[in-house]
Amino acid sequence: MEDAFTEHRPLLFTIAYEMLGSAADAEDVLQESYLRWSAVDPAAVEHPRAYLVRVVTRQALNHLRAVRARREEYVGTWLPEPIRTAPEVSEDAILAESVSMAVMLVLETLNPTERAVFVLHDVFGYTHGEIALSVGKTEVTVRQIAHRARRHVHARRRRFDPDCDASREVVRRFLLAAATGEIQALMDLLAPDVVQISDGGGKVVAARRPITGRDDVARFVIKVIRNSAATTHVEHTTYNGMPAARFLTGGELDWLVAFEIHDGRITGLYGIRNPDKLHGADTVHPLDRGASQPWKP
Secondary structure, three states, X not given: OHHHHHHHHHHHHHHHHHHHOOHHHHHHHHHHHHHHHHXXXXXXXXXXXXXXXXXXXXXXXXXXXXXXXXXXXXXXXXXXXXXXXXXXXXXXXXXHHHOOHHHHHHXXXXXXXXXXXXXXXXXXXXXXXXXXXXXXXXXXXXXXXXXXXXXXXXXXXXXXXXXXXXXXXXXXXXXXXXXXXXXXXXXXXXXXXXXXXXXXXXOOOOOOOOEEOHHHHHHHHHHHHHHHOOOEEEEEEEEOOEEEEEEEEOOEEEEEEEEEEEOOEEEEEEEEOOHHHOOOOOOEOOOOOOOOXXXXX
């Protein structure tokens, strides 16, 4: 039983994270699911993977419904808890987009059932009939929910390029221009409609509202970088399948920024400073869509 759970853990974590937007909550769901799984008679489970996906989906749905009220009372702008991802995540375009900050924010605007249906169908490729077994709806109802959720997500999602050498070079040039105060070089790397979003959770200093437009974003970035340049060390890495930068003060992670890039320009900056969301930021999370394995209820 433990071997089966370990084998499918990357898939189960990916499902839970995309449904919840929190690595910590996803881990809690996996722990709850494992306890349920360990109490099951192995002889009664013909297809462990299908059984585990159903259990995790149901637990994640329950968890999401419980935390929605807290998120509505969140101080400032809420961003997903960032997860450090391996470079190969960017090789799967669907997976990279689905865990990106932009798409995760759109998923947050769906109700729990819509989110579960969209994630299971459009990201993991399960059929409407298969999903119906997990969410407790009829196949016809799931089909309607999927159509509504897909239309909602596609109307609001932002285009971006996957993490690659070219995108990381844009980030490197951007941070250099910010550190040296080269305002024109900085603005040349920003899209006209760029958006900067900060998440401090009311626990640390952070902009509580999104900043839009390259003039305002450029001024904001230069101010932040200049105020922290003398005491901060910057590391380049990958979070949520996006190029990112970690800012460390005194050896401790103070904040991180994930960069959304399209056609060589930065269209979005997602800065996370809430310390509650940075505790697990050093952990690289293996992600898996399980696309090569058919669902067998």
